[in-house]
Amino acid sequence: MDVKYNIWDTITATSTGQNSNGGVYNATTNTLTVPVGQTGIGTYLKKDLTLTSYPQYKTGHRLTFSVIITESVSGLATPSISFNMNKTTTGGSVNNVGTNISSVRINATKVRYSLDYTVTSIDTVLSPFVQINQEAEQLQAQIGYLHG
Incomplete structure (x- = not known):
């Protein structure tokens, strides 16, 4: 069985991503999927x-x-998923610029991740992202991007 995360989207920007180690992102459905036998x-x-x-x-x-991640199998998102933000500035790009990054398990299948960022005068693009950072065999996640 694959595991799936679902994403609510109050940020209207288009989703993009990258597949790696058998994992698959779907920008249309805002999901990450890791099939059986892959790490993602x-x-x-x-x-x-x-x-x-x-x-x-x-x-x-x-x-x-914030992102709210809904798992198709409970308990997998907290160790397998990271949330952070990259940015593009007038001088180039900078990775992992989020601060006060936290996660809270809402229930057996939902985790909310949050981060803060202070806008600078040279910022041109902010790119919050969710990434599979540890083995997540049989994972599928739907991620809801929120901002405040």
Whole structure:
């Protein structure tokens, strides 16, 4: 049996991602899937938020991004999934810029991850992402990106 995560989407940016080690991202359904016999390590799904399309995100504003991950098998997301954010600036790109990263298990099949980020004057694109960072055989996740 595959395991699936489901994603609610209040960020309207298009999802993109990368498949790795047998894991599969689906940008249309906002899911990560790891078939039986694969690890999926490195597979990710992200949203690219071009700041010109989000004028409410101003220099100095602290943003909180959250994802709610629904697992098709309970208890797998906490050790197998990481949540962070990369950014593109006028000077290049920077990885893993989220702060105060936390996770809270909501129930047996849902985990909420959150991170904070303070917008700088040179930011052009913010890219929150969910990535399989440990072996996650038989994993399927649907991820809901939220922001506040």
